[in-house]
Structures are given as C-alpha cells and as structure tokens.
Amino acid sequence: MTVDDRFARDFRETEDDRLAGKRNEVVTGPVADWATDFSHTEPEWAADPYPIQDDLRGRCPIAHTERFGGAWLPTRYEDVAAIAYDTERFSSRAIVVSNYRPPLDLAPVGVVPPISSDPPFHHDARRLLLPAFTKKAIAAYEPDTRALCHALIDGLEGREVVDAAREYAQHIPMRVIAGMLGFPPEDGPKFAQFVENALESINLPPEERLQRMDRLFDYLLVQIRDHVDDPRDDLTTYLINAELYGRKLEPSHVAGAMALLLIAGIDTTWSAIGASLWHLAKTPGDRERLVAEPGLVPTAIEEFLRVYAPVTMARLVKEDMHWRGVDMKADDWVLLSFPAANRDPAQFDRAGEVVIDREVNRHAAFGLGIHRCVGSHLARMELRVALEVWLERIPVFALDDPDAVTWAPGQVRGPRALPIRVG
Known part of the structure; x- marks a missing residue:
C-alpha cells in the first residue's frame, strides 16, 4: 500500500467514525434570558457580548442553555481557569x-490534535509542534510578513475608504499560514470559506455541517498527496514524516493538525488584527499615542488581546457531577469564555477599560492550562507587525460608518467588515 493509499483509506475510516457521533435538534431564535437560554450565535452577542457577560457575571456566573444539546457558560476568571486546568472532569475531544458531539472513542486524540486531545496523548502531540513555533523560528517569518503588510497597503493607496478587515487583516495570517504549510497562496478565498464552515456554521443540521467540514479535509488530502509526491521544507512535509511512539503519525492525525493550524492560525489572528484596528479607528487618543510612541505597540497589543480576546474554547463534561453550584450532565458543553475572564474585575483593575500602557497584564487570550495556544509567538508577531506597518503608513484614520462594522458570531469573534476612512 502506498503512502497516498494509506492517507485516502484512513480519511474514509475517520469519516465513518465521525458519523457515529451524537446529534441534537437544532434550536435557533431570539434568546429569552441569557442566564437560562444563552446562544453565542445570535446577532446581539456577535455585535457586543460584553454587557451580556458582565450582567451574567453579577447575577448568574455560570449560565445554562438547552440549545446545542445542553451547554454552560462560566463568566468569572476563576471558573474559566478551573475548568481549563481540570482535564480529569472535562474533555477536549470537541x-x-x-x-453534534463526536463519539467517545475519538478520545484522547480528537479530530484536530493536539487541541482536541486529552492527556496523556496531548503532551506528546503538542511537543511535535513546538519546534516550529518557538520565538526564534517565528522571527524568520517577520521580514516576509512586514513586506506583505506593506504590499497590502500599497494596494489601498488612492482610496478614501477601505475595508481593513477584508482587505488587510484577513490576508496576513492567510499568507503566513499558507507559507508555513506549503499551500498555494492563491487559495486564500478557500481558506476563508473553511473558516466560516468550521466556526460560523455551528447551528446547521449536523449532517450539513459534517459535509461542509469534508470540503476542508478533501482539500487537505489533495495537499498531502502533493507533498507526498513532492516533499519540501514546510510543516506539511514535517507532519507527514514525523514519528510518535516509534511510528509515523496516523493520517488522520496529520490532517487534523493541518486543519487546526489552518483554521485557528487564520481566524484568531485575523480577528485580533481587525479588533485592534477597530479600536484605534474609534479612539483617536490611543491612535495618536501609538503613532507618536511606536515602541509602545508591543504593550498595547497585549491590552488589545485582553480586552478584545477573540477566542472562546469549549470542553465536554465527562461524567454527571455537581460543580460549583450547578448540576452538569455527561456530554454537556462548557464554553470557556476567555473574553469574559479577561474582563473580570476580580482579576483585572479597570477591567472594562482599554489601558494601552497597562504594565501587569496576565490575560487569558491565548488560553489557560495544557491547551494554551502553541502559536502565541506567531500571533503576537503578526499582530505587532500588522499594527506597526499600518500606523507607519496610515497614521490618520477613523471609522467611516460605525454601524457598517460587522462581527463574526460564534467562538472566534472579530470584525468581518471594517470600513475605515483614511487620511
């Protein structure tokens, strides 16, 4: 059996396993009470979730909903952190x-390792990726990233209004991740569709959602075949050749890790860059200060990551239990709202304010516990370079129409349309 045959066979077997998971009836519509019927897919949540989170933190710090087959939403930092660190009672298999919940037998690997992996497998799967994401390894990508940002702004010259999300922020992580994985840079539009299918279509019927996800994995299979035929120095070839426990990675592990890097590596950074530009466009004092003090940018981006943390992760409850005053059932979802944790006044002084020179800022934007983002150095580099180049080239800008700004729903929140008036 050739390597290519092995990958194709394993993809089909993995598909059969996924179809064996648990499905729930789709429930949509306006939220009746955020404490008992929350939904992070609703327009008002996407537009501005922070007042909702603040209200819940004060009156119902662990909210519940029957949507999605049952889910919980802790809003205090201490609760989010406790769940993130507790791998005995909460699983990361989804x-x-x-x-839709994938079958139990997919643990401890999960569909997109290592973020979907439980101990002890998680430790070894994560360790495989670490060399590619050290500060030193990421520094090698900075010159090309800076050149890309300048090229993107070159393409905006001569226009009074530009979409900073679609025409700038989006393209930076797309090109960087495509380069790291060895994917064609012109496939960017496909990547945007994969992101939407993975993170913004969660209320679709499970069968339709799985079909959409198949498009991503079919694409990855094509890329794997290409790299098997033509190996090169990139992450895809590295994963194909990597070994764990004395043998090559399972094809589903290779594809899952690639899917994770593609989806998470693009949407999180795209959202963080967009949210930072949105803040500066509506806050002239902060914009003017960063233009005058470019050395403050690294400190400012930590505050942007805290206040506009794009990512909310999820866990599945392993067994029925009473946890901090609520009765959780096996396979209930738990949304780990790092954005809510980052605005908890019990954890941060002036938690709801943006303080761009905040000195102590131990935020949770990159997660907590064993699943803390392996790509944090990459995200910080892209965000810093994106803002440095933008502020250098476009020091004066403002929102063209605040009401025209739209935000992604779901677990990764960032601007999807961000019309900005320049000059």
Whole structure:
C-alpha cells in the first residue's frame, strides 16, 4: 500500500467514525434570558457580548442553555481557569460547540490534535509542534510578513475608504499560514470559506455541517498527496514524516493538525488584527499615542488581546457531577469564555477599560492550562507587525460608518467588515 493509499483509506475510516457521533435538534431564535437560554450565535452577542457577560457575571456566573444539546457558560476568571486546568472532569475531544458531539472513542486524540486531545496523548502531540513555533523560528517569518503588510497597503493607496478587515487583516495570517504549510497562496478565498464552515456554521443540521467540514479535509488530502509526491521544507512535509511512539503519525492525525493550524492560525489572528484596528479607528487618543510612541505597540497589543480576546474554547463534561453550584450532565458543553475572564474585575483593575500602557497584564487570550495556544509567538508577531506597518503608513484614520462594522458570531469573534476612512 502506498503512502497516498494509506492517507485516502484512513480519511474514509475517520469519516465513518465521525458519523457515529451524537446529534441534537437544532434550536435557533431570539434568546429569552441569557442566564437560562444563552446562544453565542445570535446577532446581539456577535455585535457586543460584553454587557451580556458582565450582567451574567453579577447575577448568574455560570449560565445554562438547552440549545446545542445542553451547554454552560462560566463568566468569572476563576471558573474559566478551573475548568481549563481540570482535564480529569472535562474533555477536549470537541472544542467547537455545535449540535453534534463526536463519539467517545475519538478520545484522547480528537479530530484536530493536539487541541482536541486529552492527556496523556496531548503532551506528546503538542511537543511535535513546538519546534516550529518557538520565538526564534517565528522571527524568520517577520521580514516576509512586514513586506506583505506593506504590499497590502500599497494596494489601498488612492482610496478614501477601505475595508481593513477584508482587505488587510484577513490576508496576513492567510499568507503566513499558507507559507508555513506549503499551500498555494492563491487559495486564500478557500481558506476563508473553511473558516466560516468550521466556526460560523455551528447551528446547521449536523449532517450539513459534517459535509461542509469534508470540503476542508478533501482539500487537505489533495495537499498531502502533493507533498507526498513532492516533499519540501514546510510543516506539511514535517507532519507527514514525523514519528510518535516509534511510528509515523496516523493520517488522520496529520490532517487534523493541518486543519487546526489552518483554521485557528487564520481566524484568531485575523480577528485580533481587525479588533485592534477597530479600536484605534474609534479612539483617536490611543491612535495618536501609538503613532507618536511606536515602541509602545508591543504593550498595547497585549491590552488589545485582553480586552478584545477573540477566542472562546469549549470542553465536554465527562461524567454527571455537581460543580460549583450547578448540576452538569455527561456530554454537556462548557464554553470557556476567555473574553469574559479577561474582563473580570476580580482579576483585572479597570477591567472594562482599554489601558494601552497597562504594565501587569496576565490575560487569558491565548488560553489557560495544557491547551494554551502553541502559536502565541506567531500571533503576537503578526499582530505587532500588522499594527506597526499600518500606523507607519496610515497614521490618520477613523471609522467611516460605525454601524457598517460587522462581527463574526460564534467562538472566534472579530470584525468581518471594517470600513475605515483614511487620511
């Protein structure tokens, strides 16, 4: 059997396993009470979730909903952290809430290792990726990233209004991740569709959602075949050749890790860059200060990551239990709202304010516990370079129409349309 045959066979077997999971009836519509019927897919949550989170933290710090087959939403930092660190009672085999739960036998690997992996497998799967994401390894990508940002702004010259999300922020992580994985850079539009299918279509019927996810894995299979035929120095070839426990990675592990890097590596950074530009466009004092003090940018981006943390992860409850005053059932979802944790006044002084020179800032934007983001150095580099180049080239800008800004729903929140008036 050739390597290519092995990958194709394993993809089909993995598909059969996924179809054996648990489905729930799709429930949509306006939220009746955020404490008992929350939904992070609703327009008002996407537009501005922070007042909702603040209200819940004060009156019902662990909210519940029957949507998605049952889910919980802790809003205090201490609760989010406790769940993130507790791998005995909470599983990571599925980290995106939807109306479908993958079967138990997919643990401890999960569909997109290592973020979907439980101990002890998680430790070894994560260790495989670490060399590619050290500070030193990421520094090698900075010159090309800076050149890309300049090229993107070159393409905006001569226009009064530009979409900073679609025409700038989106393209930076797309090109960087495509380069790291060895994917064609012109496939960017496909990547955007994969992101939407993975993170913004969670309320679709499970069968339709799985079909959409198949498009991603079919694409990855094509890329794997290409790299098997033509190996090169990139992450895809590295994963194909990597060994764990004395043998090559299972094809599903290779594809899952690639899917994780593609989806998470693009949407999280795209959202963080967009949210930072949105803040500066509506806050002239902060914009003017960063233009005058470019050395403050690294400190400012930590505050942007805290206040506009894009990512909310999920866990599945392993067994029925009473936890901090609520009765959780096996396979209930738990949304780990790092954005809510980052605005908890019990953890941060002036938690709801943006303080761009905040000195102590131990935020949770990159997660907590064993699943803390392996790509944090990459995300910080892209965000820093994106803002440095933008502020250098476009020091004066403002929102063209605040009401025209739209935000992604779901577990990764960032601007999807961000019309900005320049000059």
